[in-house]
Amino acid sequence: MTDAPAPSAKRYATASDYVNLMKPRIMMLVVFTAAAGLIAASSATQTPIHPLMAVIALFAVALGSGAAGAINMWYDSDIDAIMTRTATRPIPSGAVPREEAIAMGLIMSGVSVMLMWLASNWLAAALLAFSIFYYGVIYTMWLKRSTPQNIVIGGGAGAFPPVIGWAAVTGNTPLDAWILFAIIFFWTPPHFWALSLLAHGEYEKAGVPMLPVTHGAKATRLQMLIYTILLVPLALAPVATGLGGWIYAVTAAVLGAVFLSYAVRVFMSKAGDNDCTGAEKKLARSMFLFSILYLFVVFAALILEHATGLFFAVKGF
């Protein structure tokens, strides 16, 4: 007698399994931040872009993000099967074979880079190719299983989209584009560690050296606070360079203050410790959810100012 499932129990892949392989929620954030970079670049540099070309460029970013997600799921299918949170993903659940996932990831990588080149320029295409490589190879295959700083360095992959969006319009990447990169880069650690405080047992079981696993919850809470303290003034840098106006300034300042208050409260709590209370767990989860809202709203403010003409420069900088 074998443990193989009966033929009737076999699950056949549906289109939604292939969509899930592309990590659609991450893709949404990636496309949104790329759109912010694209719209801000077009408005700030007075460089028009054909609307259809802009849509195709953003579609290429979405495809590239999906390709990186598929490569990540292909490589991580062994640890995904161990962790409860990820065990239902298309590969560990048996819906999609591993070889199909990697084939899909590689084909979509090529298609996305080619489309980006056709719709914009070689620099945007090269940045997109590098960001896929960064996430699929540098983060997934190298950093994730080898260092507790995995998501700090690996966060660079998720920070590229606004730079790609900017390059798609202007063909270059000035300081403003890299400020948007830095905002996402410094946002990633407090965002991700808030989640890993809750799931560090799972990471430990899978052998992934997340910071709460290797250095404990207290050190993680301190690191989260430090990165949030760095993020809040950094998010106001676009105001200093003239990229952000009053709407952006007020939004970034208010949301930054709330984000900082979350980081302080989590730091003073025992979230992630073995003896933490339900309320403290809830606090860490609230910080994780708020961090998503923070990034969405801050970039939405930038889009609002540059897409609708509601840009009121902040004098005095």
Added chain:
Amino acid sequence: MTDSKKPYEGEFIPAAHLTPEAVAARKKRNIWLGLALLGFVVLVAATTMIRLSKADLSEGAGFYYSNSGGTARDDERMPIDDQPALPPGMTQEQAAPPPGIAPEGAPE
């Protein structure tokens, strides 16, 4: 004595017998794949048309797409109607043809 082995036995991999559910799932995947390929073709066609509509295909022009609506070499090209530059020190009056003589090709 006859050989009990059936002809071609073991030489071919037996055809897979898929269940109706598997066939239906495969058909759905194939439709999505077909639509994805069609979408790719449409996107490449669209970018090509936009590039061609923006490109200057006249002699000497570059076939480089520019978001600004022209070609990357617009600033380097001289409009056809422009007069050639005068030698240093020569004024427009000195360069003009003598009175009563029309420039070559001018209407009578």
